[in-house]
Amino acid sequence: MRITLRVWRQADRNSPGGLKTYQLTDVDSSMSFLEMLDLLNEELTARDEEPVAFDNDCREGICGMCGIVINGAPHGRYNSPVATTTCQLHMRSFHDGDVIDIEPWKAGAFPVIKDLVVDRSAFDRIIQAGGYISVNTGAAPEAHSTPAPKRQADQAFDNATCIGCGACVAACPNGAGMLFTAAKITHLARLPQGQPERLRRVKAMVAAHDEAGFGGCTNIGECAAVCPKSIPLASIGQLNRDLIHSLFTGEGK
DSSP states (O other), X not given: OOEEEEEEEOSSTTSOOEEEEEEESOOOTTSBHHHHHHHHHHHHHHTTOOOXXXXXXXXXXXXXXXXXXXXXXXXXXXXXXXXXXXXXOBGGGSOXXXXXXXXXXXXXXXXXXXXXXXXXXXXXXXXXXXXXXOOOGGGOOOGXXXXXXXXXXXXXXXXXXXXXXXXXXXXXXXXXXXXXXXXXXXXXXXXXXXXXXXXHHHHHHHHHHHHTTOOOOOOOOHHHHHOTTOOOTHHHHHHHXXXXXHHHHOOOO
């Protein structure tokens, strides 16, 4: 396939950026999107040009490192019939002669480091704010000895699949990270082991979210629409219920 790429190039976080056009003439439809970028970088290197910087690691849809806005949608969500990560999006989703715009996550809390690479350490600070879970590690019980209702266990599992890629932030018109924060909070809120610090945790993590510069959630739903792990929008409702409980009862100080 012949593909025209318009790629965001930015030397560093303090430099202005812009789209630069490249042509690829030998793209195999079986390539993943990142393999196509590898092909571009091989050609740029052969021409003694600076290759395009982009994040990647496992390339199996697990690590959450890959994060690119493709044709206006995080992970190219609208080029795929199913929720997917960038590394699991394949070129068979495109056509010969297509023009593809490739940009980084664009949000105030995710400053661009270089080209398509952004600083997502704000997510780390939110998780750190969540703190610990009170368990006796000296005599850890068997996993099945603390039963949880199946519905709650399923909800916890669904939220635990969040890989922290940041697509929710990139899709949100407000640049909110509430779906990510809600997934981390709901994962523990639905399990017995997460109860001792439950209300303190939600207050601390929401405060860290706001301090990091993320926008406010207005329940538009774009975050859930592009999430590669299909974290439900209802998780934000769970976060809000816990936060309101904490604020109005004075618990979780």
